[in-house]
Amino acid sequence: MAKGIHAVILAGGAGERFWPASRSGHPKPLLRVVGKDSLLSATGHRADAFAAELWLVCGEDHATAMRRELALPASRVLVEPVRRNTAMAVALAATRIAAEDPDAVMVVLPADHYIPDRRAFAADIRKAAKAAVDASVLVTLGVRPTRPDTGYGYIQTGPPAARSHPGLRRVRRFVEKPNAATAKRYLRAGGYLWNAGIFVWTARSILEEVECYMPDLHRVLAPVRKAGRRIPRSVLSRAYRRAPSAPIDTGVMERSRRVWTLPVRWEWSDVGTWESLASELGVGPGSTRLVDGNLAFDDLGGNLVWGRQERPIALLGVEGLAVVDTGDALLITRLDRSSDVRGIVKALKKMGRADVT
Amino acid sequence: MAKGIHAVILAGGAGERFWPASRSGHPKPLLRVVGKDSLLSATGHRADAFAAELWLVCGEDHATAMRRELALPASRVLVEPVRRNTAMAVALAATRIAAEDPDAVMVVLPADHYIPDRRAFAADIRKAAKAAVDASVLVTLGVRPTRPDTGYGYIQTGPPAARSHPGLRRVRRFVEKPNAATAKRYLRAGGYLWNAGIFVWTARSILEEVECYMPDLHRVLAPVRKAGRRIPRSVLSRAYRRAPSAPIDTGVMERSRRVWTLPVRWEWSDVGTWESLASELGVGPGSTRLVDGNLAFDDLGGNLVWGRQERPIALLGVEGLAVVDTGDALLITRLDRSSDVRGIVKALKKMGRADVT
Numbered sequence: 139m140a141k142g143i144h145a146v147i148l149a150g151g152a153g154e155r156f157w158p159a160s161r162s163g164h165p166k167p168l169l170r171v172v173g174k175d176s177l178l179s180a181t182g183h184r185a186d187a188f189a190a191e192l193w194l195v196c197g198e199d200h201a202t203a204m205r206r207e208l209a210l211p212a213s214r215v216l217v218e219p220v221r222r223n224t225a226m227a228v229a230l231a232a233t234r235i236a237a238e239d240p241d242a243v244m245v246v247l248p249a250d251h252y253i254p255d256r257r258a259f260a261a262d263i264r265k266a267a268k269a270a271v272d273a274s275v276l277v278t279l280g281v282r283p284t285r286p287d288t289g290y291g292y293i294q295t296g297p298p299a300a301r302s303h304p305g306l307r308r309v310r311r312f313v314e315k316p317n318a319a320t321a322k323r324y325l326r327a328g329g330y331l332w333n334a335g336i337f338v339w340t341a342r343s344i345l346e347e348v349e350c351y352m353p354d355l356h357r358v359l360a361p362v363r364k365a366g367r368r369i370p371r372s373v374l375s376r377a378y379r380r381a382p383s384a385p386i387d388t389g390v391m392e393r394s395r396r397v398w399t400l401p402v403r404w405e406w407s408d409v410g411t412w413e414s415l416a417s418e419l420g421v422g423p424g425s426t427r428l429v430d431g432n433l434a435f436d437d438l439g440g441n442l443v444w445g446r447q448e449r450p451i452a453l454l455g456v457e458g459l460a461v462v463d464t465g466d467a468l469l470i471t472r473l474d475r476s477s478d479v480r481g482i483v484k485a486l487k488k489m490g491r492a493d494v495t
Numbered sequence: 496m497a498k499g500i501h502a503v504i505l506a507g508g509a510g511e512r513f514w515p516a517s518r519s520g521h522p523k524p525l526l527r528v529v530g531k532d533s534l535l536s537a538t539g540h541r542a543d544a545f546a547a548e549l550w551l552v553c554g555e556d557h558a559t560a561m562r563r564e565l566a567l568p569a570s571r572v573l574v575e576p577v578r579r580n581t582a583m584a585v586a587l588a589a590t591r592i593a594a595e596d597p598d599a600v601m602v603v604l605p606a607d608h609y610i611p612d613r614r615a616f617a618a619d620i621r622k623a624a625k626a627a628v629d630a631s632v633l634v635t636l637g638v639r640p641t642r643p644d645t646g647y648g649y650i651q652t653g654p655p656a657a658r659s660h661p662g663l664r665r666v667r668r669f670v671e672k673p674n675a676a677t678a679k680r681y682l683r684a685g686g687y688l689w690n691a692g693i694f695v696w697t698a699r700s701i702l703e704e705v706e707c708y709m710p711d712l713h714r715v716l717a718p719v720r721k722a723g724r725r726i727p728r729s730v731l732s733r734a735y736r737r738a739p740s741a742p743i744d745t746g747v748m749e750r751s752r753r754v755w756t757l758p759v760r761w762e763w764s765d766v767g768t769w770e771s772l773a774s775e776l777g778v779g780p781g782s783t784r785l786v787d788g789n790l791a792f793d794d795l796g797g798n799l800v801w802g803r804q805e806r807p808i809a810l811l812g813v814e815g816l817a818v819v820d821t822g823d824a825l826l827i828t829r830l831d832r833s834s835d836v837r838g839i840v841k842a843l844k845k846m847g848r849a850d851v852t
Contacts, residue, residue: 158809434839434842434843434846434848435838435839435842435843437835445825448823449823449824449825450824450825450843450848450851451824451825451826451827452514452515452824452825452826452827452828452839452843453827453828454826454827454828454829454832454833454835454836454839455828455829455831455832455835456816456827456828456829459813459827461825461827463825466805466806467806467807467808467809468802468806468807468808468809468818468820468825469808469809469811470808470809470810470811470813470816470818470827471809471810471811471812471813472811472812472813474812475811475812476811478794478811478812479811481792482791482792482809482811485791485792486791486792486807486809489791491791491807494807
């Protein structure tokens with residue numbers, strides 16, 4: 139019987155599309171994009187509302203900064219020696235939690251999402267946790283689409299999952315990021331949810347499914363399982379060197395026969411691009427939003443400005459732009475093109491500008 | 496009989512529409528906008544091709560920097576204690592030059608224009624100087640319009656001025672900056688020239704016309720005339736305090752009955768706005784121009800980027816913009832709106848941001 143929920147924050151991603159605010163040395167979870175908290179810190183506060191235990195999975199570079207941000211003891215931080223995508227991160231965390239309690243409920247939280255309604259979030263997590271325990275299922279939270287977004291994966295829902303778990307539904311299928319026409323069709327048709335990458339399950343359930351669908355990964359983790367509550371660095375390094383690199387979505391979720399989804403109604407964003415941040419902040423025709431900058435002039439509005447505090451920024455005759463002004467780099471992008479920012483980071487790396495990527 | 500041409504560079508303007516590159520502390524003539532020379536320095540080189548004597552009229556703040564830029568002795572710099580527009584600057588210079596030689600030819604050159612063909616320029620100045628001496632006229636150089644620009648004043652030409660001075664024409668009238676429809680009509684009709692603000696006359700002629708059309712100004716200058724080659728600072732201060740503030744164009748040129756114009760064919764720009772600089776530099780569809788910056792990414796082109804050397808700038812999905820990135824301020828403007836930059840400077844001053852204006 140589970141003593142309490144274990145929240146696992148995954149903070150391995152770099153957030154390249156958030157360049158130049160995010161850097162390899164200062165990744166997206168550490169950014170304060172909405173309000174005073176960093177995305178990571180806000181995720182921690184969100185977890186506090188329902189979790190008895192908090193875990194962090196992150197890379198070596200940022201372990202210290204991120205630990206400090208969450209005020210976590212070292213024993214609760216799982217430091218990945220190399221990046222191996224989410225399947226490995228999730229399986230490692232599940233293995234470690236299982237060493238304490240194999241039947242513990244585990245909630246996977248991406249470190250860089252924006253969810254303002256903590257209370258509604260916690261209530262849904264508890265509902266999902268109950269289902270995960272009662273029915274030994276993997277629950278993925280699905281967000282009702284508000285626009286035909288092509289940046290998210292979609293979940294097509296099936297019939298209600300069980301009379302004892304109202305709200306939860308079976309999953310008909312997962313769909314990769316659709317094109318614009320398909321996304322519009324989904325929105326019109328209904329029955330499609332955004333795949334938020336927030337998962338609820340017991341450590342036992344997810345490890346059983348990893349063993350079934352990703353046997354390589356399960357095998358690689360054997361020495362970690364044996365290590366129990368104290369995983370020597372050398373054991374972890376060897377496991378990571380051998381681990382396949384795959385997302386938990388394609389590795390397990392899309393193949394498992396025991397996945398349920400909980401459609402949720404609260405506001406959610408993965409803050410994946412400058413455009414999605416602009417939309418969260420309320421940028422619209424005539425309405426500019428400012429993050430930490432000094433906008434001295436802006437005649438048309440409708441822009442997102444991310445600045446340094448003192449240096450004045452003046453916009454004349456422009457709208458629908460993101461202007462991101464860090465001390466050492468400057469990005470000006472049309473908001474509706476901001477999903478291509480990654481290409482800039484790639485170009486800069488090619489130019490040998492590791493100092494600004 | 497004139498011993499040689501006196502070139503007088505007027506460097507009193509701030510160039511507010513060139514913000515944030517131009518500042519009250521670093522005005523437009525000191526900017527290097529095209530090539531390695533500052534606009535002022537290029538003007539000096541241009542004058543070297545025809546002038547025996549070089550004079551500079553400028554404000555106190557920049558006298559030292561500008562003198563150094565032109566390598567001028569202090570005796571050739573007329574420092575204005577306050578700004579009083581061009582009529583006073585011109586009349587002061589004419590008075591001072593007359594103290595050496597009342598019949599000297601004087602050429603008035605704005606300090607911040609762009610004229611790449613020095614040789615053609617010098618040839619036309621000599622032609623105008625000959626007319627100014629022979630016919631005791633005020634000659635204004637007129638540039639053949641290449642587009643219906645609404646940022647310039649126009650000169651409507653009259654018949655040829657004199658058989659002995661081919662090329663020179665009488666002036667029918669001066670026209671203030673026209674609206675777009677009128678400018679188009681002028682371009683179609685022909686017989687209209689851009690008023691470049693470059694004047695050629697003898698010191699005697701201009702002082703006679705000042706006496707006739709601006710008697711107040713002439714009277715104010717009496718103590719300066721008396722002072723001859725050494726004008727005490729106190730005398731100059733008193734004269735400036737009392738002097739009317741008017742452009743030489745409306746004060747004299749538009750009223751005088753002895754104005755000729757010399758239509759010229761060389762490339763000219765007053766580099767009055769970011770748009771006009773962009774046009775000089777060859778910014779066009781798909782073609783971005785960079786002044787002193789590091790453009791790391793620019794997928795569409797068609798922009799003008801004025802940057803700091805190291806800091807990378809990335810443009811994504813934007814065109815037709817000027818991006819001006821100084822250390823302490825940032826301007827992003829549509830090129831076709833850049834004539835309104837002055838409004839930004841005004842707003843910043845209102846906000847008490849003297850540090851960046």
